[in-house]
Amino acid sequence: MRSLLFVHAHPDDETLATGGTIAHYAARADVEVTLVTCTLGEQGEVIPPELGQLAAEEADQLGGWRIAELRRAMAELGVTDHRFLGGAGRFRDSGMMGTPANHRPRAFWRAAQDDRLFQAAVTALVEVIREVRPQVLVSYDEVGGYGHPDHIMAHRVATAAAAAAARPGQPAGGAPWQVAKFYWTAMPRSAMQRQLAALRGAADQPFELPPSVDEISSVVADELVTTVIHAPDQQPAKAERPVRLAQVDVGTAAAGERGAQFRVHQPVAQREDRANAPGVDDVRPVHRCDHERNRQEGADADHADDVRRGGL
Ligand SMILES: [Zn+2]
Numbered sequence: 001m002r003s004l005l006f007v008h009a010h011p012d013d014e015t016l017a018t019g020g021t022i023a024h025y026a027a028r029a030d031v032e033v034t035l036v037t038c039t040l041g042e043q044g045e046v047i048p049p050e051l052g053q054l055a056a057e058e059a060d061q062l063g064g065w066r067i068a069e070l071r072r073a074m075a076e077l078g079v080t081d082h083r084f085l086g087g088a089g090r091f092r093d094s095g096m097m098g099t100p101a102n103h104r105p106r107a108f109w110r111a112a113q114d115d116r117l118f119q120a121a122v123t124a125l126v127e128v129i130r131e132v133r134p135q136v137l138v139s140y141d142e143v144g145g146y147g148h149p150d151h152i153m154a155h156r157v158a159t160a161a162a163a164a165a166a167r168p169g170q171p172a173g174g175a176p177w178q179v180a181k182f183y184w185t186a187m188p189r190s191a192m193q194r195q196l197a198a199l200r201g202a203a204d205q206p207f208e209l210p211p212s213v214d215e216i217s218s219v220v221a222d223e224l225v226t227t228v229i230h231a232p233d234q235q236p237a238k239a240e241r242p243v244r245l246a247q248v249d250v251g252t253a254a255a256g257e258r259g260a261q262f263r264v265h266q267p268v269a270q271r272e273d274r275a276n277a278p279g280v281d282d283v284r285p286v287h288r289c290d291h292e293r294n295r296q297e298g299a300d301a302d303h304a305d306d307v308r309r310g311g312l
Contacts, residue, residue, distance in 0.1 A: 005034045005134035005179075007085075007125065007158040009108070009150035010041035010093060011070035017145070017185045018138060019077060024231035026078035034081040034132045035074065036125065038154050039108050040088060041066045043095035056101070063089065081132070085157075086124040094149045102149060109149035111157070118157070123171045125161035130174030137162055141184040146218040158182070188222045189213055 004025050008014045014022060014035050026033045040063030046055045054062040067088055074082050085091055094109035095101030102109050111118035129137075139158040144151025159182070164171055166178040193213045199205050213219055 002031045002136075003034065003132050003134040004031055004136050005036065005129065005132060005138070007036045007038070007137065007139040007154055009038050009140075009144070009148065009154045010044065011037055011066040011073070012041065012044075013037075013151070014070075015073050015077065020231035021138070021229040022079060023077045024229060032081065032132065033079050034083070034128065034134065035079055036083050036085050036128055037070065038085045038121070038157070039091050039093040039150055040064070040084070041093050043093040043099075043101050056095075063093070083128060085121060090124070091121065094153075097147060097149050108153045111153055112149075118160075119171065121153075121157045122160045122164055125157055126165045126172045127174065129161055129165040129179065130172065130177050133177045135180045137179045137182045138185065139182070141186070145185060145187075155184075183227065186220045186225050187216075187218050188225045189219045190222050192216060192219045 006014055006018060006022060008017070014037065022033055022035070025031045042060065042063040043056050044062055044066070046052050046062060051065070053059050054065050056062060067084075070082070074080070090106070091108040091111075092104055092106040093101070094104070094107040101107060104110075108121070111121055137158060140151045140155045142152070142155055144153075144155055162179045162182055166176050168176045196209060196213055199207065199209055210216055
């Protein structure tokens, strides 16, 4: 039995970024899928007027609502093993970078300043890693895809936990476990370009669109994407179409396609040390190419094989 662990920041990230991949592997009998969600997404924007009272600045009940939403989403994707990091509500959604919510006592982003909080998060994830023993870990890159503090922290915690889980003894019980591969989610530029073009051509689409794909901070150069998971089994009617979009049923012209694009992280043995992790001021909109590093380290053949197989 193989194990695949996803570490996401908020309820909905798992579906928006990796829903196709999750469903694809959850449907296989030989793979166990585990999702860890780091916060309840309490600071999320509430769009339906009838739910407006849930918002953080109103009754602050959005987190509880999203637990139930996530449970339903997991049922749709076929995931039975889902946990919140450290238990539901242990870490709070930090809101967008630079907002007062960054400083709330349980804000996940506070772990950037508070080493005890950071170690608590890492320990909680080490416990999960040593329990489910995943060959493959999936989370975000060092800028969290688009700079949200909770996504950045999810990357740092996942990186540190993968390393710590492999070291005997610390910081949690259980036998050491070495994660073999760590993938970062990614949205290739060409895929986003096609998606934008499709949206522009769609009748009655309600969204205000950016003038160019370059306005979208989460986009990465195509050559950084090393692995694509095709999930046609999740959409039999569209099995002939190339599945390369990460959005799932978001009302776009491409709605219903499921897929995800992954960029390969350096092998976890050469992990980024937390001491060298970028601080708030260092968050960059430009993504580093780890593919080149992988090539230098001789891991390229393995990763290229991933791409050809379309699997992990
Ligand atoms: Zn998120």
